[in-house]
Amino acid sequence: MKYQFSHIGVPTQEEKDWDGYYKPGKIHYTDFNTDEYAVEWVKFDADSPMPKMMRTMPHVAYLVDNLEEALLGRNILVEIFAPADGVRVAFIDHNGAPVEFMEVSK
Known part of the structure; x- marks a missing residue:
């Protein structure tokens, strides 16, 4: 499995110029x-x-080619969901820290 760095997510309580809102979460x-x-x-x-x-x-996020494969044997924190068209993500608990795996349709 190849993991390609995507981004770092930082929780905040400050107001920002938000680019989006994921209603279910x-x-x-x-x-x-x-x-x-x-x-x-x-x-x-x-x-x-x-x-x-x-x-x-x-959290740190990685792009993966196959989300289901990346999740095999992992401690899943948040099951697979689609926050945007062509994007599927899931989060795992990696030694007490959240890690995001992202699969983007080409």
């Missing part, structure tokens, strides 16, 4: 593709269903 986010250092700022609504680890700790 109640997550506001910025576009890491437009950030000089590939930082994605994320803000969770108070009633977000996402795990505490996701809401309070930064």
